[in-house]
Each structure stands twice: as structure tokens, then as C-alpha cells.
Amino acid sequence: MIYFCALMKVYNFSAGPSILPKVVFEQAAQAIVDFKGKGLSILEISHRSEDFEGILQDARKRVKQLMQLGNEYEVLFLQGGATSQFMMAPYNLLPQSGTVGIVDTGTWSTKAIKEAALFGQVQVLASSEEQGYNHIPKKWEALEDLTYLHITSNNTIYGSQYHHIPEVSIPLVADMSSDIFSRPWDYSAYDLIYAGAQKNLGPAGATIVVVKKSLLGKTGRNIPTMLDYQKHIKKQSSLNTPPVFAVYVCWLTLQWIEEQGGLATLGKRNAAKATLLYDEIDRNACFKAHVELEDRSVMNATFTMLNSEKEQAFLELCAQHRINGIKGHRSVGGFRASMYNAMDLEGVEVLVEVMREFERMG
Amino acid sequence: MIYFCALMKVYNFSAGPSILPKVVFEQAAQAIVDFKGKGLSILEISHRSEDFEGILQDARKRVKQLMQLGNEYEVLFLQGGATSQFMMAPYNLLPQSGTVGIVDTGTWSTKAIKEAALFGQVQVLASSEEQGYNHIPKKWEALEDLTYLHITSNNTIYGSQYHHIPEVSIPLVADMSSDIFSRPWDYSAYDLIYAGAQKNLGPAGATIVVVKKSLLGKTGRNIPTMLDYQKHIKKQSSLNTPPVFAVYVCWLTLQWIEEQGGLATLGKRNAAKATLLYDEIDRNACFKAHVELEDRSVMNATFTMLNSEKEQAFLELCAQHRINGIKGHRSVGGFRASMYNAMDLEGVEVLVEVMREFERMG
Numbered sequence: 001m002i003y004f005c006a007l008m009k010v011y012n013f014s015a016g017p018s019i020l021p022k023v024v025f026e027q028a029a030q031a032i033v034d035f036k037g038k039g040l041s042i043l044e045i046s047h048r049s050e051d052f053e054g055i056l057q058d059a060r061k062r063v064k065q066l067m068q069l070g071n072e073y074e075v076l077f078l079q080g081g082a083t084s085q086f087m088m089a090p091y092n093l094l095p096q097s098g099t100v101g102i103v104d105t106g107t108w109s110t111k112a113i114k115e116a117a118l119f120g121q122v123q124v125l126a127s128s129e130e131q132g133y134n135h136i137p138k139k140w141e142a143l144e145d146l147t148y149l150h151i152t153s154n155n156t157i158y159g160s161q162y163h164h165i166p167e168v169s170i171p172l173v174a175d176m177s178s179d180i181f182s183r184p185w186d187y188s189a190y191d192l193i194y195a196g197a198q199k200n201l202g203p204a205g206a207t208i209v210v211v212k213k214s215l216l217g218k219t220g221r222n223i224p225t226m227l228d229y230q231k232h233i234k235k236q237s238s239l240n241t242p243p244v245f246a247v248y249v250c251w252l253t254l255q256w257i258e259e260q261g262g263l264a265t266l267g268k269r270n271a272a273k274a275t276l277l278y279d280e281i282d283r284n285a286c287f288k289a290h291v292e293l294e295d296r297s298v299m300n301a302t303f304t305m306l307n308s309e310k311e312q313a314f315l316e317l318c319a320q321h322r323i324n325g326i327k328g329h330r331s332v333g334g335f336r337a338s339m340y341n342a343m344d345l346e347g348v349e350v351l352v353e354v355m356r357e358f359e360r361m362g
Numbered sequence: 363m364i365y366f367c368a369l370m371k372v373y374n375f376s377a378g379p380s381i382l383p384k385v386v387f388e389q390a391a392q393a394i395v396d397f398k399g400k401g402l403s404i405l406e407i408s409h410r411s412e413d414f415e416g417i418l419q420d421a422r423k424r425v426k427q428l429m430q431l432g433n434e435y436e437v438l439f440l441q442g443g444a445t446s447q448f449m450m451a452p453y454n455l456l457p458q459s460g461t462v463g464i465v466d467t468g469t470w471s472t473k474a475i476k477e478a479a480l481f482g483q484v485q486v487l488a489s490s491e492e493q494g495y496n497h498i499p500k501k502w503e504a505l506e507d508l509t510y511l512h513i514t515s516n517n518t519i520y521g522s523q524y525h526h527i528p529e530v531s532i533p534l535v536a537d538m539s540s541d542i543f544s545r546p547w548d549y550s551a552y553d554l555i556y557a558g559a560q561k562n563l564g565p566a567g568a569t570i571v572v573v574k575k576s577l578l579g580k581t582g583r584n585i586p587t588m589l590d591y592q593k594h595i596k597k598q599s600s601l602n603t604p605p606v607f608a609v610y611v612c613w614l615t616l617q618w619i620e621e622q623g624g625l626a627t628l629g630k631r632n633a634a635k636a637t638l639l640y641d642e643i644d645r646n647a648c649f650k651a652h653v654e655l656e657d658r659s660v661m662n663a664t665f666t667m668l669n670s671e672k673e674q675a676f677l678e679l680c681a682q683h684r685i686n687g688i689k690g691h692r693s694v695g696g697f698r699a700s701m702y703n704a705m706d707l708e709g710v711e712v713l714v715e716v717m718r719e720f721e722r723m724g
Contacts, residue, residue, distance in 0.1 A: 010401035025403045029394040039372035043565040079441035083602035087586035203405040205567045205605030224449035240445035243567030
């Protein structure tokens with residue numbers, strides 16, 4: 001018999017890897033000691049075992065169900081994070097003679113631009129760089145001649161988010177790493193969606209790719225096996241040994257999402273948390289939001305201090321209240337509160353109370 | 363307080379993912395519930411946190427120490443398994459005009475051949491395919507004009523292993539997925555070593571790459587960021603979010619290796635296990651070994667039954683004795699006993715006793 005004990009509750013606002021449901025942590029720990037009472041750890045079972053094959057295929061099915069997608073789409077669990085997808089997407093979709101349109105809304109868009117340029121032409125349709133990426137550009141040039149449009153649906157670093165799906169007549173590709181499954185959404189408007197798992201889905205080490213099959217096989221390019229979506233589809237995400245444990249934790253989290261009431265419930269909960277925090281940022285005389293009102297992210301709230309000399313004092317007050325991961329990314333400075341699905345309202349209430357206390361301290 | 367309980371001991375001979383030390387499972391489960399008493403799970407801490415940065419850099423250092431390599435080498439923890447390295451190695455090392463020599467000793471070699479052919483010329487120097495990959499070819503044609511030589515040091519599927527390092531004047535590249543850290547070895551004879559973690563090192567989801575820096579940057583090729591060894595080296599294996607948990611478990615296992623007495627102890631232990639099992643295979647009237655005597659793998663013993671109709675009965679007897687993962691790969695049939703570092707002598711003794719019991723049953 002092994003005893004495990006967590007001593008104190010910490011409010012984890014980290015941007016990713018990030019908070020997951022407590023019950024998922026417990027189930028994952030149990031499976032490491034003894035998976036399903038089999039006397040084996042989840043870390044040592046074969047990826048070809050009936051148990052794991054079942055988990056992997058059920059996880060793929062659950063993703064499709066949550067997204068309400070039909071059989072024209074395939075779901076893959078891969079490795080390498082969204083950063084690998086910056087390269088795999090154009091490798092699979094963009095012919096050497098083609099042009100991809102990319103909307104530049106921050107760090108992740110610029111990385112996607114850099115990788116796509118290795119495979120074809122890139123047209124940066126719009127950029128909010130000069131305004132410190134404080135909004136989502138909404139006016140673009142004509143798209144007719146483009147192979148596809150690439151957007152970053154939520155910008156983890158700058159804290160901006162698309163609240164409307166771009167209406168386009170060309171295939172739409174989205175990096176949804178930091179807002180996948182955060183709200184009811186028309187996923188069928190997209191042709192390719194990818195997301196690193198380590199925010200709303202699971203631990204670092206798994207990447208979800210959802211792709212419309214009709215998009216593939218058109219570049220005329222000879223794609224290395226591990227980079228070829230079609231080959232992964234053919235092998236049902238088991239082309240080689242998948243990251244078993246990371247997929248298992250994603251599967252647990254997907255079940256948790258359903259148990260919570262699905263995307264409708266999570267969407268309401270996330271909106272309530274974001275409203276609570278942004279209202280306080282706007283009200284509180286010490287802080288100001290980084291992003292324009294209409295484009296603020298429900299997942300990652302970025303805010304700075306009017307008097308930047310007091311930043312360290314606020315961080316210390318947060319630490320005293322066991323608030324973790326609140327320090328802003330160096331690109332924006334100040335603070336960032338990531339409120340992913342597993343963060344409950346209580347955590348945000350504690351943060352808001354600490355902001356009020358800080359204001360009172362003067 | 364959470365209680366976790368493993369009910370019964372199972373002898374896990376799976377080929378990978380595979381057995382790891384019991385203490386590593388316990389430490390990993392503890393860290394998922396509460397990492398270092400911080401009130402956070404290892405699954406939710408930032409990869410940029412001081413704690414994880416320390417673990418990642420210490421893991422890289424420990425690999426180098428175990429291999430007794432100098433500063434001309436770099437150690438990376440990547441994702442995607444050895445299958446990704448089949449493509450990344452030639453992407454980084456093989457100019458379009460170059461030729462790589464590959465010795466074909468089974469499934470993994472043939473996959474390496476297929477991927478390398480996308481980047482340059484491939485010369486298959488020798489192959490044991492016609493003999494069912496039952497040995498390691500030792501005579502090759504001249505190597506002078508080759509960019510590098512690629513070998514698979516241990517063939518997980520066919521159960522053969524190099525017991526001598528090829529003496530060559532060109533760079534030597536090895537896929538060591540299934541025998542890394544299984545014995546004292548002159549790792550400095552190699553210029554590039556890679557290994558999926560899920561045998562002797564950790565769970566599926568991490569891949570070790572050890573590379574001599576002077577080999578890199580010579581192809582004239584524009585390599586996508588995530589496939590470029592030099593870019594990973596520059597970012598000290600944190601180019602993007604690493605697979606935190608998989609790296610953590612590798613780090614625990616690396617410490618366990620040291621605590622056991624390092625590669626000298628493990629080498630002796632592995633030799634004793636292999637001798638015990640192969641002696642029984644050769645002695646027992648029911649079984650025969652697949653691989654020629656001098657090339658048998660100390661990690662994966664492959665053997666078949668003289669009367670193949672009895673195979674199912676033997677598998678059932680194994681299951682009764684809680685022996686797991688003994689069924690052979692379809693390429694060879696029969697049985698495969700993988701005896702990685704974490705498998706103790708007792709496990710092999712149980713298997714040998716079951717083989718004797720089966721023989722007595724007639």
C-alpha cells in the first residue's frame with residue numbers, strides 16, 4: 001500500500017503546462033501504481049494492448065463528438081506540440097507554388113509564418129504587431145488566390161482571442177492550443193485544427209490534430225512518414241509508439257469534460273471567471289488590461305500595473321496566498337492569469353480578492 | 363490522503379513500452395499527486411520553472427556521464443520516437459548528393475532505409491533478410507565514399523544485437539532504442555546515437571538524441587525548426603514545451619541506474635538473465651532460439667516452439683504464472699522475452715521454471 005498526500009491547495013494560473021482536474025491527477029497516479037488492477041503500471045503496458053488501443057480510439061472518438069464533426073474529419077494524437085504543426089501543416093497542405101495567408105496576432109503566428117515559408121509563399125494578411133498585439137485584426141485583403149488561411153484562435157502570450165470565426169471561402173486552419181474545448185464552437189468551420197495538449201487537454205507530450213481528409217494529398221510532395229497526416233490516419237494514430245501516458249491523461253480529461261456537462265457548461269463557467277477577473281482589472285486603480293475589450297481572451301488575461309515599480313510587491317502578495325504562475329510573459333510584462341477549464345471560480349475569486357487587498361494597501 | 367495499492371506482482375516481458383523500476387513508478391505517482399510538497403502536480407508545473415529546468419539539464423548531464431562523453435557531444439530530449447529520428451538523422455546529416463550506408467538487420471533498419479532515401483542516396487551494405495534476420499551481417503563493401511554508416515544496435519523484433527562496434531573511418535550512427543544503457547560500452551565510437559525512451563529509460567513519449575556537434579550544419583539544407591538538431595541544442599532541449607512528465611521519469615530512471623552501480627552492474631545482471639534464459643531455450647526440447655548464438659540479444663530473446671501447435675498452451679501457462687508480454691512479434695512468431703534493465707533475475711527464473719514445467723507436461 002502506498003500513501004500519497006497533497007498538503008495544501010495552490011491556485012495554479014500557469015499558461016501551460018497548466019492546471020488539470022484534481023480527479024484526473026488522482027486517476028493518473030493510481031494508473032501509474034496499478035492500471036485497472038492488472039498489477040501493471042500504465043507506463044509499462046504495450047501500446048498494442050487491447051486496453052490502450054481502446055483508450056486511444058475512444059479518445060479520438062470523444063474529440064470528434066465534442067467538436068460535433070462528421071466522418072469527413074480524422075482525429076490524430078501526435079507528438080511535438082503545436083510547434084511541430086507549424087511545419088507539418090504546410091508540409092501537408094501547401095504546394096511549393098502555393099501561398100498561405102496568415103494573420104499575425106503574436107508569437108505563435110510569427111513562428112507559423114517562419115515555418116510555412118520553407119514550403120511555399122506566405123502572405124501576412126494583417127498584423128497587430130505595431131500595437132503590441134493588443135487586438136485581433138479583422139480587415140484583410142482578398143483571399144481568393146490563397147491555398148488556405150491560418151489563424152491562432154487564442155494568443156496565450158498576449159491574451160487575445162478570436163470571438164468570431166473568420167468567414168472565408170478557402171480552407172481555414174487554426175492553432176487552437178490554448179482555447180480548444182473552452183466554449184461551444186462551430187468546429188466544422190475549420191479544415192485543420194491543432195492543439196498542444198498542455199492547456200485544456202492533458203499534460204505536455206501529446207498534440208491533437210483534427211483534419212478534413214479531402215484537404216490531404218494535394219501538394220505533390222514526398223512527405224517523410226512521421227510528418228505525413230495521411231500515414232498517421234491510415235495507422236489510426238499508432239504509426240509508431242504513441243505517448244501512451246499523455247494520451248491516457250487526455251482521455252481522462254475528455255471524460256471529465258463530458259461529466260461537467262460538456263462545452264456548454266465549460267463555456268459558461270469560463271465566461272463567468274473571465275468576467276469576474278476583467279471587471280476587477282478595469283475597476284481596480286492599480287491595474288490595466290493589455291488587450292482591447294472586444295478581443296480579450298477568456299483563457300489568458302494579461303494585465304499590467306500602472307505603477308510598474310509595485311509589480312514585485314504584488315507577486316509576493318500572490319505567493320503568500322498560494323497563487324502560482326501569475327507572472328507575465330516577458331513579451332508583455334506585468335501579469336497573466338491563465339484560467340483554463342480546470343481552474344474553478346474559487347481560484348479567480350481568490351485572485352480578485354488579492355488584487356483588492358493590494359489596492360487597499362495603497 | 364490518497365491510497366494506492368498494487369495487488370499482485372506481474373512479470374512484464376513486454377518489448378516496449380516496458381517494465382521500469384518499481385521505485386520509479388512510486389516516485390512518479392507521488393509527483394503526480396504532489397510534486398516536491400509544493401501542492402502542484404508534476405503534470406501542471408511550467409517547463410520554464412526552476413525545478414523542471416534543473417531536472418532536464420541534470421538528465422542531459424547524467425546521460426553524458428553514463429556514456430562517458432566529452433563536450434564535443436550534446437544530449438537532447440526530443441519527442442516522436444526513433445521513427446522520427448529515421449527522418450531527422452538524414453535531414454541533418456545527409457546532403458542530397460551524399461550516400462548513407464545502412465546495414466539491414468530487420469524492421470527498424472528497413473524503416474531507416476526508407477526515410478533516408480528521401481534525403482540522399484542509400485546503400486544497403488548488407489542484409490540478413492533472406493535468413494529471417496537471424497544474425498548480424500559482419501562483412502560489408504568498402505565504406506570510403508559514404509557520408510555515414512547507420513546501424514541498429516539491437517533488433518527488438520528479431521532479437522539480434524551487435525556485440526562488437528563496427529570499426530569504421532566514417533561517422534557512425536546508431537539506433538540504440540532497445541539496448542541503450544544495458545551494458546558498459548564505448549559510446550564515444552559513435553557520432554550520433556538515438557533511442558526511444560520506452561525500454562531502458564522511461565515511458566513512451568521521450569526520445570534521447572546524442573550527437574557530436576562537429577557533424578552538424580553541413581548539408582546546405584534549410585531544416586524546419588523542430589527537425590533541426592542545431593536549433594534544439596541552442597535551446598538546450600527546450601525549443602518548445604518538452605514532454606515534462608516523460609523527461610521526469612527518464613530522470614528518475616537515470617538516477618536508479620546510478621544507484622544500482624551504473625552500467626557495470628547492469629551489464630553483469632543483464633548477462634546473467636540472458637544466459638539463464640538462452641541456456642534453457644537451448645536445453646529444453648520444446649523450444650529453439652531464433653538467432654544464431656553469437657548475435658543473440660541480451661535484451662530481447664526470441665524463440666519458437668518445435669511443435670507450433672502447442673504455442674497457445676504455453677502462452678496460457680505463462681498467463682497462469684502472471685508472465686506478461688511473452689507473445690512473439692508476428693514477424694518471427696513464437697515468443698519474445700524482453701529482459702530490460704528493470705527486469706530482475708527472479709522474473710527470468712520464473713519464466714525458466716514455467717518452460718521446464720511445460721516440458722514436463724509433455
